[in-house]
Amino acid sequence: MNDLKKNMFVGFIFVSILGTLWHFIYDWSGNNLILGWFAPINESTFEHMKLIFFPALLYLPISTYFLKETYPYIRNALSYGILVGTIFIPTFFYTYSGILGKNYMIIDISSFYLATFVTFYTTYLWSKSNRKINSIGFYLLYLCIFIFILFTYNPAQIGIFIEK
Numbered sequence: 001m002n003d004l005k006k007n008m009f010v011g012f013i014f015v016s017i018l019g020t021l022w023h024f025i026y027d028w029s030g031n032n033l034i035l036g037w038f039a040p041i042n043e044s045t046f047e048h049m050k051l052i053f054f055p056a057l058l059y060l061p062i063s064t065y066f067l068k069e070t071y072p073y074i075r076n077a078l079s080y081g082i083l084v085g086t087i088f089i090p091t092f093f094y095t096y097s098g099i100l101g102k103n104y105m106i107i108d109i110s111s112f113y114l115a116t117f118v119t120f121y122t123t124y125l126w127s128k129s130n131r132k133i134n135s136i137g138f139y140l141l142y143l144c145i146f147i148f149i150l151f152t153y154n155p156a157q158i159g160i161f162i163e164k
Contacts, residue, residue: 085119
């Protein structure tokens with residue numbers, strides 16, 4: 001297994017484990033308000049996007065450190081992968097629950113692991129191509145952090161923010 005595949009596999013495991021624990025960290029912290037910006041505070045779809053976003057964001061510097069010599073655009077590739085995986089969560093949820101007419105917890109849980117796979121598979125494909133990848137995705141991560149902080153305690157009155 002080459003370094004890129006190993007790193008993506010480790011990233012998948014890292015985010016899968018940390019994201020699973022991340023689901024409970026706000027409650028474990030005694031509902032720490034600042035931690036709530038980064039960890040889910042309720043069962044809304046929006047809050048569940050944090051399960052992949054922040055653990056993957058924590059993995060980004062690790063991946064960059066180990067792969068930047070061989071894959072100079074790894075940071076940008078993983079940035080786009082994080083965005084794709086994060087957007088996958090609501091896209092998948094609303095698609096399947098719209099088709100079936102309701103949601104099922106086992107599918108919801110499985111979708112997190114599928115989104116994690118999508119994150120690292122997207123990153124793998126873009127990194128493996130060794131094409132120049134722009135930094136826009138990296139800077140969009142900052143916008144996402146701002147959006148998570150803004151809407152955590154001030155949610156809009158639309159479906160994605162409503163606790164299921």
